Amino acid sequence: MNLRKPLILTVVASALVGSLAISSVSTAVAGAPGVSASEIVLGMQLPETGPASPGYNKVDDAARAYFDYVNSKGGVYGRNIKLVVKDDTYKAGLTISTASKLINQDKIFAFFGSIGTQTHVSVIKDINRRKIPDIFVNSGYSSFYTDPKKYPTTFAGLGTYTVEAKILGKYLLEKYPDKTIGVLYQSDDFGRNALAGLATAGLKFEARKTSASFIAGTQGSLGLASQIGQLKANGVDIVIIAAVSSATAVAYATAAQLGYKPTKWAVISVGADATTFQTILGSKGVPAATSAAMLAGTISASHAPAPGELDDEYIAAFKKINDDFNKGADTRWDNNVLQGMNAAYLATSALMGVGKKLTRKKLISYLEKNGSKLSSAAFAPLGYSKNSHEAFTGFWLGEYDASTLLVPIDGKRVVYTTDSAGGAVTVSNYKRPAISADALPKVA
Amino acid sequence: MSKSISLKHKVIGRRSTLLAILLFLFFIALSKQFDPYNQAQLANIATLLIAVLSITLLTGASGQISLGQGAIMAVGGYASALLVTRLGYSMWLSFILAIFVSALFGLFLGLAAARLSGPYLAGTTLVMALAIPSIAVRFEPFFGGDVGINVDYGNPPRWLTSFVGKISIEEWSLYVVLPFTALALFAVLNLSNTRAGRTWRAVRDNEVSAALAGINIGRTKVIVFVCASGLAGLAGALYGFRGLVGPSVYPTDLSLTLLTAAVIGGLRSIGGAIFGTFTVVFLPDLIERITSTFEVPGAIANYLPGLAIGTLLLLTVILNPSGAAGLNERIHHRIKKTISKSGGH
Numbered sequence: 136m137n138l139r140k141p142l143i144l145t146v147v148a149s150a151l152v153g154s155l156a157i158s159s160v161s162t163a164v165a166g167a168p169g170v171s172a173s174e175i176v177l178g179m180q181l182p183e184t185g186p187a188s189p190g191y192n193k194v195d196d197a198a199r200a201y202f203d204y205v206n207s208k209g210g211v212y213g214r215n216i217k218l219v220v221k222d223d224t225y226k227a228g229l230t231i232s233t234a235s236k237l238i239n240q241d242k243i244f245a246f247f248g249s250i251g252t253q254t255h256v257s258v259i260k261d262i263n264r265r266k267i268p269d270i271f272v273n274s275g276y277s278s279f280y281t282d283p284k285k286y287p288t289t290f291a292g293l294g295t296y297t298v299e300a301k302i303l304g305k306y307l308l309e310k311y312p313d314k315t316i317g318v319l320y321q322s323d324d325f326g327r328n329a330l331a332g333l334a335t336a337g338l339k340f341e342a343r344k345t346s347a348s349f350i351a352g353t354q355g356s357l358g359l360a361s362q363i364g365q366l367k368a369n370g371v372d373i374v375i376i377a378a379v380s381s382a383t384a385v386a387y388a389t390a391a392q393l394g395y396k397p398t399k400w401a402v403i404s405v406g407a408d409a410t411t412f413q414t415i416l417g418s419k420g421v422p423a424a425t426s427a428a429m430l431a432g433t434i435s436a437s438h439a440p441a442p443g444e445l446d447d448e449y450i451a452a453f454k455k456i457n458d459d460f461n462k463g464a465d466t467r468w469d470n471n472v473l474q475g476m477n478a479a480y481l482a483t484s485a486l487m488g489v490g491k492k493l494t495r496k497k498l499i500s501y502l503e504k505n506g507s508k509l510s511s512a513a514f515a516p517l518g519y520s521k522n523s524h525e526a527f528t529g530f531w532l533g534e535y536d537a538s539t540l541l542v543p544i545d546g547k548r549v550v551y552t553t554d555s556a557g558g559a560v561t562v563s564n565y566k567r568p569a570i571s572a573d574a575l576p577k578v579a
Numbered sequence: 580m581s582k583s584i585s586l587k588h589k590v591i592g593r594r595s596t597l598l599a600i601l602l603f604l605f606f607i608a609l610s611k612q613f614d615p616y617n618q619a620q621l622a623n624i625a626t627l628l629i630a631v632l633s634i635t636l637l638t639g640a641s642g643q644i645s646l647g648q649g650a651i652m653a654v655g656g657y658a659s660a661l662l663v664t665r666l667g668y669s670m671w672l673s674f675i676l677a678i679f680v681s682a683l684f685g686l687f688l689g690l691a692a693a694r695l696s697g698p699y700l701a702g703t704t705l706v707m708a709l710a711i712p713s714i715a716v717r718f719e720p721f722f723g724g725d726v727g728i729n730v731d732y733g734n735p736p737r738w739l740t741s742f743v744g745k746i747s748i749e750e751w752s753l754y755v756v757l758p759f760t761a762l763a764l765f766a767v768l769n770l771s772n773t774r775a776g777r778t779w780r781a782v783r784d785n786e787v788s789a790a791l792a793g794i795n796i797g798r799t800k801v802i803v804f805v806c807a808s809g810l811a812g813l814a815g816a817l818y819g820f821r822g823l824v825g826p827s828v829y830p831t832d833l834s835l836t837l838l839t840a841a842v843i844g845g846l847r848s849i850g851g852a853i854f855g856t857f858t859v860v861f862l863p864d865l866i867e868r869i870t871s872t873f874e875v876p877g878a879i880a881n882y883l884p885g886l887a888i889g890t891l892l893l894l895t896v897i898l899n900p901s902g903a904a905g906l907n908e909r910i911h912h913r914i915k916k917t918i919s920k921s922g923g924h
Contacts, residue, residue, distance in 0.1 A: 184881045222881050227727070227827040228818070232623065235749065239616035253725045257823035260729055261748075322716050323725030350716050350826070351725060464878040 167494045169244025175486060175493065176217045177202075178237035180230055180258075181250035181273075183222035186354070190380045190411030190471045191250050194273065195220045196463025197475030198248055201453070201483070203460045208575060211486045214493075219243060227257035234258040238267065245270055245498065248292055248478045252276040252324045253351070263288050268498045270485065271478040271526070275299065275405065276324045277555040280524040283503075288495075290502055290519060291526035292478045294438050296325055296377065297555040299403055300332025302530050303436055305551075305560045306544075307373060307401060308337055314398060317345035317371030319362055319386055321378040325351070329377035329403050335557060344369045354382040359389045367395040376402040383407060384415035387429050400433040404530070407435040409539035410469035433535045434544070438527035439512045442473045443540035449512035452574040453477070477512045484509045484576035509578070510568040514550045528552050529563040595768035602853075603761040610753055619749040623821075624860045625760040630814035631840045631852045632767045637807040638838075639847040640771055642783030643692060643800060647704030648811045649834035650711040651688075655681040655812025656819030656829065657715070660728040670732070674759065674816045681812020682805045689804025693797040708834045712826030727825020756817050763810055767849060770806065779803055839892050845902025854903045862888060 169176040179195055182188040195218065202216040210216065219241045221233035230251070237243045245268035249255055252274040259279060262269045263286050271292030272279060280291045307316055318333065318340050320326030326348065330340075340346035347362035363386060366374055374390075374397045376383050383406045390396070409430060416426040440447040445454065453476045454468050461472070486493065488509070489501045506519030515529030529552035533541040543549070552563040571577050606625060610618045630648055637643050658680035659673035668676070688707070692700055715722040722728070735751040746754075770776050781789040782799050790796050819828060836859055844855025863884035870880040899906050 183877060220877075222877075225827070226830050226832075227823050227825055228821075228830070228833065231822045232619065235619045236616050239614055239619070239747075239749070253727070253825065253827050256726050256729065257825070257828065260731065261822055264734075265748075321725075322719070327724070350713060464876065 167244055168242050170214070170493050173214060174217055175211065175214045176219060176241060176243045177245055177247040177482070178241055178243035179218060179220045179246070179248050179250075180223045180233050180237070180254065181220065181248075182225035182254075183220070185224035185226075186381060187225035187251070187351070187379055189415055190408050190469075191273075193463060193465055193467075193469070193471040194248065194250060194475035194478075196461055196466065197457060197472040198479040198482075200457055200459075200461035200463075201476045201479035204456045205479075205483050205575065207460075208573065211483060212491045212493075216483070216486070218247065223251070223254050225251055225254055227254050230254040230257050231261075234262065238265065244268070244493075245495065247271055247482055248273050248475065250274070255279070256324075259286055259289055266495060268495050268502075270498070270502065271482055273474070273478070274325075275328065277328055277525065278324070280526075281555055283522065283524050286524070288499055290506070290524045291517075292481075293405070293474075294515070294527035294530060295332075295525055295555045296328035296403060296405075297332035297335070298525075298528065298553055299436050299530050300329040300377070301336045301553050302551045302560055303375070303401055303403070303434070303532065304333040304336025304338040306532055307375070307399075307434075311373055311399070314372035315345065315370055316340075316373045316375065317347070317366045317369065318375045319347050319349075319359070319366065319378065320376070321351040321354075321382060322348040323351045325379075325405075326377045329375075332555075333375065336560070338375075345371055349378075349382070351379070351382075354378070354385045359385050360393070362386075363389040363393055363395060366397075367393055372398040374400050376400065376406055378403075378406045380406050380408045380411035381415055384412045387412075387426075388416060388419060388421065391429065402433055402435045404436050404438075404470075407433065407541075408470040409535065409541075410467055411471065413539065427537060427539050430535045430539055431537050434532060435535070435541055436530040436532050437470075437541060438515050438530050439473060439477060440514070441533065441541035442468055442470050443538070447512075448570050449477075452570055453480075453512065456574060473512070480574075480576060481509055481511050481517075484511075484578050487576055488578040509576075512567075512570075514548070514565065514567055515552060515563060516565055518554075525555060528554070529565065592769060595765045595772075598768060599761040599765035602764055603757055606753065606757055606760070610750060615747040615749040618747065618753055619821075620860055620864070622749065622753040622756050624856050625753065625756045626814055626817045626821075627837065627840070627860065628760055628814075628853060628856045629763045629817070630811050630837050631844075631856050632763055632849065633807040633810035633814070634837055634841040635846065635849060635852045636767060636770070636779075636810065637803055638841065639845075640776060640783065641779040641800060641803040643803065644697070644701045645704040645807070646701050646834050646838065647707040648807075648837050649829050649831065650704075650708040651681050651684065651808045651811040652815025652818060652833065653711045653715075653824075653826075653829035654684045654808075655815030656824040657722060657728070658812065659816035660730045660819055660824035661721075663730055664728055670730075670755075670820065674813060677816035678809045678813045681815065682809035684812070685805045685808020686801065688808065689801035692804055693800040705831070705834075708831045711829065715826045723825065725826055727823045727828065728819075729822070730820050730824055731822055732820050752821065755820070759813060759817060763813065764849070767810070771849075775802070839888060841902075843891055843895050843902055845904030845906075848902065848904030850907075851902045851904030858891070858903075859888060862891075 183192045199218045202218055206215040223230040223233050248271045250273040255274055269289040273292050275293040275296040277295040277297045279289050347365050349362055383402055413423055413426045440450050444450050457468055457472055489497045502519050503521050506517045513527045515527040518525040518528040529550045531548045531550045533543050536542050550563040551560050553560040610621050637645055655677040659677040662668040662673040716724050732752050732755050735746050778794050778799055782796055786796055840855035840859045843858055845851030866884050
C-alpha cells in the first residue's frame with residue numbers, strides 16, 4: 136500500500152470525476168413539483184436491459200406513444216405529458232438510485248407504471264413518505280395495495296396475482312377434477328401471491344413433488360431442467376406457471392427437450408405474452424410456427440381484450456396510435472404494448488379528472504374517490520377506494536389458438552370477479568363503456 | 580529501538596487521523612455543492628468505498644482475490660436489518676454489530692480460503708456470491724425471501740435539523756455513512772502501516788520467504804480475511820439501509836463492480852480505491868448526461884455505461900495494471916526525473 140503519494144491529489148481527481156457528472160440544478164417550478172404551465176413530468180422505472188427485460192421493455196415506449204398522442208391533441212389542459220424512464224435492470228440496488236434521480240433531478244410529479252415487484256419494494260416506502268403519487272404500478276403484488284394506510288400514494292396498474300390465481304385455480308379444479316395439477320413458480324412475492332390465490336381456490340401442492348420453484352432471474356443462466364424434470368417425474372398433468380415471460384419460454388423449451396407433454400399449461404397472464412414467448416424461443420433457434428404450436432392450447436387470463444382482437448374498439452384505437460406514435464426499438468403490437476397504452480390512457484383520465492389545478496394530493500384523493508369510475512380497455516373496473524388501491528378486479532379465461540391469439544374458453548367471454556382475500560369468485564356484470572371517437576378519455 | 584517504533588506509530592496515527600478527517604470534510608464540502616441526487620450518490624460512494632477498501636486490504640495488501648465481497652456485504656446487511664427489525668436494536672448499534680457478524684463469517688471463510696489461492700480462491704468466493712441470495716430465498720420466513728427486509732436511515736433527527744437547518748433525506752444518509760467511512764479509512768491506513776500490514780505484504784510478495792522469516796502464512800491470511808470481511812459487512816449494512824436488504828440489492832455483479840473499482844484505481848493504493856469508487860458510481864451518470872445531449876437511442880444508451888466501465892477495466896489490466904494510482908506515481912516519477920535532470924545540467 137502506498138502512502139508516499141499524496142492522497143489528497145487522488146481525492147481532488149475523484150472530485151473532478153464527480154463534479155463532471157453533476158447535472159445542472161433544475162429551476163424550481165411554482166406549484167406542484169413536476170407540473171408547469173406547459174408540462175406534467177411522470178417517471179417510470181423498469182428493466183430496459185438484463186434477463187427480466189424482454190417484453191417489459193416495450194411498455195414504456197407504448198405508454199409514451201399514447202402520451203405523445205394526447206400531446207398532439209393539445210395535452211391535458213394545455214400541458215404536455217412527459218415520461219422520463221430509468222433502467223433499473225431489475226436490481227433493487229439500482230432502483231433506489233434511479234428513483235432518487237427521478238425525484239431530485241428530473242423533478243417528476245408522479246411515478247407512473249413502474250415495473251417489478253422486488254425492485255419496487257425497495258423504494259415504495261420512500262416514495263410514500265415523500266407523498267409522491269405512485270400510480271398504475273405494473274406489479275400484481277397485493278401487499279402494495281390492500282392497506283392504503285401503509286402505502287397511501289401507491290395505486291395498482293394490474294389486477295393482483297392473488298385475484299387472477301383464485302379465478303384460474305377455481306376453473307382448473309372444476310374442469311379437471313381427476314388430473315394431477317402442479318405449479319412452477321418464481322420464489323418471490325409474485326410467485327407466492329399466486330400460490331396464495333391458488334390455495335384459496337382449494338389448490339394445494341406438495342413441495343418437491345407437484346410444486347417446483349426457482350429464483351427469479353436465474354431461468355436464463357441456470358435453466359429450469361431440474362424443476363421441469365421433477366414435475367415430469369411426479370406425473371403432473373396440468374402445469375400452472377407463475378413466472379415472467381422469459382421463464383415461461385424456458386419452461387416450455389425445457390419440457391420439449393425432456394419429452395414432457397403435460398395435458399395443459401396454465402400461465403398467469405404477466406408471464407404469458409405470446410410475442411415475448413416467441414421472440415425468446417426464436418433467439419434459441421425455434422421457428423415461429425413451432426413456438427406457436429407449443430403455446431397453442433395454453434390457458435391464461437386477461438382483464439382486457441387479447442391484443443389480437445382487432446375488431447375490439449379499444450384494441451383498434453390503441454393499435455392505430457401505436458402505429459403512428461411509437462418510436463421504440465420494438466413496436467410490434469402485443470400484450471405489453473396494450474398494457475402500456477391502457478395504463479397511459481387511465482393516467483390521462485386521472486390527470487384530466489383532477490382538473491387544471493393539479494397537485495399530488497388532489498390526484499391521490501381523485502383516484503380514491505373516482506378511480507373505480509374510470510373506464511379503459513379492461514372488462515373489469517379499477518378497485519380503487521379509500522380501503523383498497525387494487526386495480527382490475529376481474530379476469531376472463533382463454534386458450535391460445537394456433538395463431539397465438541388468446542380466445543375465450545368455449546368461445547364465450549365470461550369475466551369473473553373476486554377479491555385478494557377469501558371472497559368467493561363470481562361472474563362480473565360490469566359493462567365496459569365505449570371509447571370515444573378520438574380515443575381520448577372523456578372525464579367529467 | 581522500541582522508542583523509535585512507537586514514535587513512528589504516533590506519526591502514522593497522526594497522519595491517518597488527519598487524512599480521515601480531510602476525507603470527511605472533503606465529502607461534506609462536496610455535498611454542499613450537490614443537488615440531493617448527487618448527495619445520495621456521494622453517500623453511495625462513501626458506502627461502497629468501505630467495501631472497495633476491503634478489497635484493497637485483501638487483494639492489494641495480502642494478495643488474496645475475492646469475487647464475493649458483495650456476498651459478505653449481504654451478510655452485514657442482513658445482520659443489521661435483522662437486529663433492527665427483529666430485536667429492536669438501534670440502527671447505529673446494528674452497524675457496529677454487523678462488523679462483528681461479518682468478521683465472524685470472514686473467519687470461517689478465511690479458514691477455508693487460507694488453503695486456497697489464485698483461481699481456486701476466486702472460484703470459491705464467486706460461488707459464495709451466487710449462493711447467498713439463494714439462502715435468503717430458501718429460508719424465506721427468516722430472511723424475507725426475494726422481497727427482503729425494508730430498512731432505512733429514517734428522517735433527519737430534530738437535534739440535527741435544529742443545529743444545521745433543514746436537510747434533505749439524501750444529505751442525512753451521507754451524514755450517517757460518512758463517519759464510518761472516515762473510521763474505515765483511518766483503520767485501513769493504520770493497519771497497512773503497522774507490523775500487521777508489513778507482514779501481509781511479505782506474504783503477498785513471496786509466501787516462501789515470508790514463512791522463512793517466521794511468519795505464519797495461514798494465520799496471516801485468515802486475519803486479513805477477518806479484517807476485510809468486517810469492513811465489507813459494515814459497507815453492506817450501510818448499503819442496505821438505503822431502502823432494502825434483499826437478494827437483488829447484493830447481486831453477483833456488485834462484487835464485480837467493487838473489484839472493478841479497486842482495479843481501475845489501483846489495487847494496492849488507498850487513493851486508488853477512492854478514485855475507482857468515484858469512477859464506477861459517477862461514470863454512468865456522466866455517460867447518461869452525454870447521451871441525453873446527443874439523443875442517443877435508448878437501445879444503445881442503456882448499454883453504454885457497462886460498455887465504458889468494461890472497456891476501462893480491460894484497458895487498465897492490459898495497459899496499466901497498477902491502475903490510476905500507478906499511473907499517477909509514474910507521472911510523478913517522470914516529472915521528478917525531468918526536474919532533477921534539468922537541475923543537474
